[in-house]
Amino acid sequence: MPSLGTSFGRGGATTAQQDLANSDAILIMGSSMAENHPVGFQWVMEARKRGATIIHVDPRFTRTSAMADIWVPMRSGSDIVFLGGLIRYVLESGKEFREYVKHYTNAATILREDMKLPDELEGVFSGWDEETSKYSPETWLYQGEPEKSDAVRPGHAQAGGGHGKDRGGEAGDLHKHDSDPTLQHPRCAFNVLRRHFARYTPELVESVCGVPKEQFLKVAEIFSNASGPEKTGAICYAVGWTQHSTGVQIIRAACILQLLLGNIGRPGGGVLALRGHASIQGSTDIPTLYDILPGYSPMPFWESDADTLEQYINRHSSNAGWWSNFDKYIVSLLKAWYGDQAKKENDFGFDWLPRVTGDHSELGYWMDMMDGKMEGLFVMGQNPAVGAANGRLQRKALSKLKWLVVREFVETETASFWYDSPEIERGELKPEDIATEIFFFPAASHVEKEGSFTNTQRLIQLHQKAIDPPADCRSETWFMYHLGRRMKAKAKAGLHPRNAGLNALTWDYPTQGPHAEPVVDAVVCEINGYKTANRELVRDYTELQADGSTACGCWIYSGIHPQPGMNLANSRKPKDYLGHGWGYAWPSDRRILYNRASARPDGKPWSERKKLVWWDENKRAWTGHDVPDFKKDTPPDYRPAQEAKGMEAIAGDMPFIMHPDGVGWLWVSSGLKDGPLPTHYEPLEPVVPNALYPKRPFNPTAEKMERPENPYGFPCDKRFPHVLTTYRLTEHHTAGGMSRTLSHLAELQPEFFCEISPEMAEEFGIVHGGYATIISPRGIIEARALVTPRMRPFAVQGRRVYEVGLPYHWGSRGITTGDSANDLLALNEEPNVRIMETKALACFIRSGRRPRGEAALDELKAKMRESA
């Protein structure tokens, strides 16, 4: 989540779901929280009970809208215009929380003179290189900030992903810069913001989003009123924002809005990133991603990081702020992984870490697979044949593998692609031609194994094993441990130099039981960290050292197991409303991040009603209802000396301690690949022109990955005139492996359907309950038609735009089967996190079932051309 990372310092939700109960207004956008996070939604209901106004902005009237006070339908893919409109409204009506903005954001920071905004350059910021389709971000820096040489500054040019930037922008000496605390300077970030968003008027919102002006103004007024010393408002979003080609910038817009309204670090405020799966937050904290190491340390890149540990540390640590401790975290990680083999003389084994050489993101490697560059694949807890974009490409790519391992508790479409898939049905693939060797491993379910979930709000919760897994089913822990053990045994015998790292790797967890199940507690202890001399557990990450005397598997989790037998993720006695005593939230069990901002610069609460953390003059310490997210004994009036470094360089009134300048970033000078401010582009398959920059229909930095198997329509392609959006239903779980196979869930939503408006149904002759065929440049599927006034057409730039809603749970296996909505999607990459666009594409719809056979398909194609 580089958007949250660059804006505030950490790539995680800033608040806890429980705290939503304290909000005066909650804006839910890019999410159907009631449907996809029903348990957490109880806190929204609690807020509603206490008098908060719940606002849902969504193209569809969903079960979340049904619980909201206000529902405003907005065309999919126009989020930045809506949020930009809110930002403009706040700035133009002087509704920003002035004191907060002045002290706690970089509003006063003066930007460089050679910086240009998209309005001046027809849709791109300064630094744009048309040839490489990339930015060089020098002009986005603060005025007066010492420039680092290219050799030291982490580049934007590499193929790498952006998750490394979850940590809050890139290294720098940002604390040294020019500023104007009066906010008068024309180039201070505040005035640049005002200039940039000047065009995002209510009229623009109306014509681009299809939201009538009055409705927009109603939302703007209500949400901006939830601001100031006495009030706060929260924003909840989910993948309805993330999965856009401008996803990171959509979230950035929300961050800017919340900083302007003073809603970060305060009770009832925040940006709540609702994660899509049980432990997705955990899977970036201790990552399954290719471009970061545990605790949001960047994965070393070939060329830029191929050299020594010292250079790598210099590049990625920071002179001021928390990341000045980077060396301690990376060395402790290397010690945890390589044990005694990690010595100062060999850079603690830094060279054993693989280097990123290209786009090894999920989308990148499917392309590699398609090109036959990959031999094998492990699929665990995922069903890409149904759940991933462009299903046809995914399934065909699988057929090019030499071997495939699927670990599941049912045989999913990913395991069965070779004999049961649309490609087999159409004759594009033949079982006898597929050479992929497929290993299907039975997996234990969550009640059959011990482990933990790290949820949406960074809360780590341990779950015990209730029953033994049946037969050959095993836990992931078991599988990974024994796989590693066997690989190490093989590596020992092999003479390849590449085995050195594997040979050095510590892989000695104790096991128990008849199947030699690894002891989870031992893994948690390693994650927590220990002193290498005596394996004594460290209290938390402040004890970590850069000299090899400590080891720690993930520094942000350090403190989770401070003593033997004391796994705090297993805590089960909540003692306050924030849930302290239940589970463990990283970092340091802080439930609301940046909570120093809940007090005024002088350390007193902004108001009695919204007090959370404050300075206790008697105790000379920060105290309150949450664990202070600040150096406990740094008084509010502390001012750093000119040459101060690390945390010493952060003044006593700077709440965003991860940032070198200690403030929240309205303007992101480095760390994002598509600009320092959000700006509107249409989706990669736009159905209307970009009203702001006609020359730039879509995000110029996004990668379309266009190829014959992944084709696109033209911008405003008349063959595909409607907006297509995909989503989930409460009744099913993602790609359906865990729900389509269970009768009690399958019967609740027993068939694949599309949701369309009565107006659309009438115009295209689609009958409620009948079939509709939906077509994109990638695929063709059929679904039952659910015609409902909960869907409605949008008036956009003088034309009527229809939306087709598709839940994406179905595939060819299980009790309820159906076509996969994801077969229509394209594989493409948002530039920062390399996620695909699933929420706004272009499609064609017609009544009836999909054509079967070559001739019928050709006939349909001809008809589409004709109608276009």
Added chain:
Amino acid sequence: MSTVTGFLTDSTLCIGCKACEVACKEWNDLGADGLNWSGFSYDNTGALGHSTWRHVKFVEHPPELGHGGNSPELASWTFSSDVCKHCENAGCLEACPTGSIVRTEFGTVYVQPDICNGCSYCVVACPFGVIQRNKEDGRAFKCTFCYDRQRAGRTPACAHACPTESIKFGPLDELRAEAGRRIEDLHSKGMHDATLYDPVDTSVGGIHAFFITRGDPRQYNLPPQPEIPTIYAKQGWKSAALGAGMLAVGTFLAFLGGGKR
């Protein structure tokens, strides 16, 4: 004496997640109803039946711009989890000839499956159409109010699973009081169409699972004037007695007349 317990199902708090429906089926080991896409909103299990003891009803009205479902002016999409009402005067219990249906120590109405003979009298006697015969084994089934869980001091599965406290479980008196407060609260927020469904003035004499809904209760399968069939029994017996009496008198008169001939 155990406390008399009840359900308060508050549809204004229901998010339509169907967790109650699934939790009920899981706990009570009920079968699936089959895969029937209804096209009726998101409701594909239709109604209560022998294998569905909690059922979430989806009521759709065309939404209006700017109005969420919690808007006082318009309840556009509402959900309500239906369940056996456990009537004060239960039609099914009164109709049951075998004594299979009993009232428990919690004041709830319980079908003892080992005694039920499948006569179906209860099915026609229920004013809410709740109880249904399982065609496979012939016996009648409905919500047990989780008698087994209650005996063990636990909350019924549906209320336990509900994430938004839309289904509340507790002592009947307390729930009634809470329902009253909740209605007042909703009215004070401008939702004057919110009502408590608890037919105390009919022969049902009140129910142990009552509902807060918005708008006409009929759209939630809640009849405005539910009556138990036995109220017609008195009249029925009266008519029968009258008929028998008249028959006797007629016969007697006929004999009298015959004597004269």
